[in-house]
Amino acid sequence: MLIDLAYCIGCNACTIACKQEQGTPPNVLYARVLVREVGRYPNVGKVFLPLLCMHCENPPCMKVCPSGAITRTEDGIVVVNEEICSGAQACVTACPYGAIFYPDGPQTYFETPTPFEEYHMAKRRKFPSAMKCNLCIHRVREGKEPACVVTCPTECRIFGDWDDPNSKINKYLASRSPKGEPFPLRPEAGTRPKVLYLPDIFAVRRVQPIELVTSGEGVG
Amino acid sequence: MSLRLTDLYPVWLVDLGAVITLLIIALGIAYRIVQLRRAGVFTLLRLSARQIGVSGLLVTSVKEIFSRVALSRDVISGSRWRWAAHYSQFAGFILCAIATTLVYIYYPTAEPREFTSVPKIVGNLGGILLILGGIYFLRKIANRGRGLADVAFTSMLFTAAVTGFATQFSRVSEEATLTFLFYTIHLLSVAVLLATAPLTKFFHAVQTPFLRLVERLSTSAMMKQGALAAGSRALKEDILLESVLRKYSYE
Numbered sequence: 001m002l003i004d005l006a007y008c009i010g011c012n013a014c015t016i017a018c019k020q021e022q023g024t025p026p027n028v029l030y031a032r033v034l035v036r037e038v039g040r041y042p043n044v045g046k047v048f049l050p051l052l053c054m055h056c057e058n059p060p061c062m063k064v065c066p067s068g069a070i071t072r073t074e075d076g077i078v079v080v081n082e083e084i085c086s087g088a089q090a091c092v093t094a095c096p097y098g099a100i101f102y103p104d105g106p107q108t109y110f111e112t113p114t115p116f117e118e119y120h121m122a123k124r125r126k127f128p129s130a131m132k133c134n135l136c137i138h139r140v141r142e143g144k145e146p147a148c149v150v151t152c153p154t155e156c157r158i159f160g161d162w163d164d165p166n167s168k169i170n171k172y173l174a175s176r177s178p179k180g181e182p183f184p185l186r187p188e189a190g191t192r193p194k195v196l197y198l199p200d201i202f203a204v205r206r207v208q209p210i211e212l213v214t215s216g217e218g219v220g
Numbered sequence: 221m222s223l224r225l226t227d228l229y230p231v232w233l234v235d236l237g238a239v240i241t242l243l244i245i246a247l248g249i250a251y252r253i254v255q256l257r258r259a260g261v262f263t264l265l266r267l268s269a270r271q272i273g274v275s276g277l278l279v280t281s282v283k284e285i286f287s288r289v290a291l292s293r294d295v296i297s298g299s300r301w302r303w304a305a306h307y308s309q310f311a312g313f314i315l316c317a318i319a320t321t322l323v324y325i326y327y328p329t330a331e332p333r334e335f336t337s338v339p340k341i342v343g344n345l346g347g348i349l350l351i352l353g354g355i356y357f358l359r360k361i362a363n364r365g366r367g368l369a370d371v372a373f374t375s376m377l378f379t380a381a382v383t384g385f386a387t388q389f390s391r392v393s394e395e396a397t398l399t400f401l402f403y404t405i406h407l408l409s410v411a412v413l414l415a416t417a418p419l420t421k422f423f424h425a426v427q428t429p430f431l432r433l434v435e436r437l438s439t440s441a442m443m444k445q446g447a448l449a450a451g452s453r454a455l456k457e458d459i460l461l462e463s464v465l466r467k468y469s470y471e
Contacts, residue, residue, distance in 0.1 A: 034460065
């Protein structure tokens, strides 16, 4: 997946779409958007950083899992096998992106679970297991895109195969102007993420001092 | 003339095997440490220490080790049986390690024969606990299937415990061939169990409590900062945002 930071407006539609699709318990947010205010008054701006599991080629979560519950599928999606997970939570700490959750708190938002929550709870086991974004594997296998991708109003998330030159990602990279080099988050972790980011080309412009027209100048 | 294990394999040979095993373990542990370091686990530890101070770090660590790790408290949330089996293996291994150390220190030339001697009592109790826990986990593996690292560890630990008893009983009945056979399997299974420890599930005995501790320390650090998000996630989010902001050289 490619995320073009230039177009993320921090609307959190991806967060909600993911919640809707995956039916995750409270405090479990597979897709979330970090916000940071930047600049100095009066030249300020906001930077948004959408996060999800990076589906690393060299996932540390998989290496530290004592039960072998985390695996990487042939198509590069890192998944947790809930049946095998022993609840050691080593993956939660080892993931440099904070993308793995362990829901040992309340499992529902309301005292009485809603039918929607009941439906998703029935699919999960009783004893909590590590949870993470599975890139909507059920949708991907049907040839659809993940929920966060189809919901993004600015289409800043581009889903596709990095190795296929005709994929949506590579076509986007070729057509984007100005060109940008996709970068991974925390490359020093050696995880080789498969979710890459394009820099926010407007960010610098947004926080540059605005030239104010002083009174009298250029008038008359 | 009673059968002595030190006649079957001289002490120097067992010691040499132990040194080689230790070297392999050291290499495996170094590999694991590099992995955790690259994943940023030690950065979390450093950032937490900066927030809560070294004394806070020590106090939280000691509290966690005694209250959580020593009693395997995180495992209890699964099921009582699982906790009992888990704890049985944990305590069993510790007892066996203590018994071996006692024999090495107090009986360097010939191991004790009496079942009432301290190392025997401690070792046999440990062995029983290992076998009981092993039966639970082997049944689980057979029923539900597990990864190779899990199967290798559980079966090796079980083999070491069973052959320990087999050696003991065959030695009492003066069966030299059987004793030699069981003792060889016992020594090999213990050596392989320890040498492969950093790569099998064995390592979770060290790694999981350590990572849980890092998580706990991160929580303490973030709470001190007044953050609502608990755990290492908030620290990691800060690191991620900072790394992106650096790209734009904001003030």
